[in-house]
Amino acid sequence: MEIHYKVIGFLLIILALIHIVFPKYFDWVTELKSLSLINRQMMTIHTFFVALTVFLMGLLCLTSSKELIHTILGKKISLGLGIFWSIRLIVQFFGYSSSLWKGKRFETFMHIVFSLFWAYLSLIFFSASFN
Incomplete structure (x- = not known):
């Protein structure tokens, strides 16, 4: 980890x-x-x-x-980071209009890359906080 x-x-x-x-x-x-x-x-x-x-x-x-x-404090910080990046992941889909990236090769690629990145951050921080 x-x-x-x-x-x-x-x-x-x-x-x-x-x-x-x-x-x-x-x-x-x-x-x-x-x-x-x-x-x-x-x-x-x-x-x-x-x-x-x-x-x-x-x-x-x-x-x-x-x-x-x-550490207990570290797990609490990791939980907070997991919450933070999970909210950022949700905003990726509901805060931005899909018209900003749909049908645009580079923008669609970046949308996918950052969606995966926010999901990765969320998963790792949540995993650490609950282990």
């Missing part, structure tokens, strides 16, 4: 770093121009904090996998 936590830690850190390119990739300068200043800044600041949280989750998994799996 510890190897899963190490893999998850590495992947979460990569995911957090990918957030750096979001503003350019999604053309936020143009796309967010019509928003009020507060909404524009909320988008960028919330994206930063999502990335920071994902990075810290990854760092925790990399550096404390044994504790997360084998």
